[in-house]
Amino acid sequence: MPELPEVETTRLGISPHTINETVESVLVRQSSLRWPVPRSLAKKISGKTLLGIERRSKYLLLQFEHGGLIIHLGMSGSLRIVDADLELRKHDHVIIHFSNNKELRFHDPRRFGCVLWQSGDVYSHKLLQSLGPEPLSDKFTPEHLYNLSRKRKVAIKNFIMNANIVVGVGNIYASESLFMSGIRPSRQAGKVTRKEFERLTQNIKRVLAKSIKQGGTTLRDFVNGNGEPGYFKQSLHVYGRENEICTTCDSTIKQVTIGQRSSFYCPACQH
DNA sequence: ATCGCCTCCTGCGCGC
DNA sequence: TGCGCGCAGGAGGCGA
Known part of the structure; x- marks a missing residue:
């Protein structure tokens, strides 16, 4: 579904509600995405503060002090910010609950997307190697x-x-x-x-x-x-x-x- | 190295 | 109303 503009739109939409907020809990309802959602995800980011959200290619990179979450929306994925009391929908696979009582919900009927964790420098992840230039940068000529x-x-x-x-x-x-x-x-x-x-x-x-x-x-x-x-x-x-x-x-x-x-x-x- | 094909999965709209 | 079919915004992995 989403191409670069849709991923960038998502980044801009979720940033104000999540950056500088602390993760209180993580719920993985369906770990069988394109690649398995790491079992240790909750342990990795609970109690940690989200420092920023970047985009590389169609990947969203949620930066924490000790590593980053790599999210790809595949063909049918979306991320939404909702109040925590809003009822869960079918295909809401990963829910990140923040200290402001907002939740970031990863929703993906076809499950071609992914939610991964990379310790340390998130850009060192294999998926982010050998990517071409960003089309809106000066490197794209x-x-x-x-x-x-x-x-x-x-x-x-x-x-x-x-x-x-x-x-x-x-x-x-x-x-x-x-x-x-x-x-x-x-x-x-x-x-x-x-x-x-x-x-x-x-x-x-x-x-x-x-x-x-x-x-x-x-x-x-x-x-x-x-x-x-x-x-x-x-x-x-x-x-x-x-x-x-x-x-x-x-x-x-x-x-x-x-x-x-x-x-x-x-x-x-x-x- | 390059290319083309297959695959993962669910939902929707269409024709019958 | 129901069923089967084809198609859908991605992209890694494989064999040739």
Whole structure:
């Protein structure tokens, strides 16, 4: 479900209620997520104060003095802040109770997400090694994409969705940024020109920044930390618009499968 | 090294 | 109303 803007929206939503608060208790109702939730989680963070929440790629990093919690929302996960007396829902798997009587609840029907613990420097965790640059940072440049893409036969859409190349670009924003750049999602990455990478880099930054501003994209169930939807859906040009008219010409948006994922493009605007 | 396929899991909307 | 099917915002792991 969530791509970078949705994860960032979640971070912004839960931070004010949790940072500088002390964990009173932890309840793990379902430890069978993508990887098992560590049994020692409650022992690790009970009585400890949350110092800050950072985001790297689509991972949320909850920093404590002696280590960090690594949370990934997978396809269907969400984090919400609620008053502790609110009834638990089905699929509320991990509940962190803070001293201000708020609870952070990890909810994930499909259980593709994870809640992990890394002692010491949270960034030393294996999952955070070999990640590409953050798309909204200065390290993400046209040269970066150009250099890594030479001789690569993979479709450009898969290329920009590869977290080793650049993090945070998921299925929605890959289709959107390629449309904005006039590049067909099926093009071989190695055949995309320098000039096209300049547009693509710019448009990835643009589309992600704009979506964060609008609170992310809510297709069916995404809500921010306070239970509110995002409003970027109304800005989508191609994603989920198969058989509809292109927003810039009179052609019909096509849907194809690339790398087992639905992809959307305008056959007239994108080459 | 690179690529493409499979997998984990539940819920929803659709057609019959 | 109910059932079966296909599809869904991710991404690690594997074999070729």
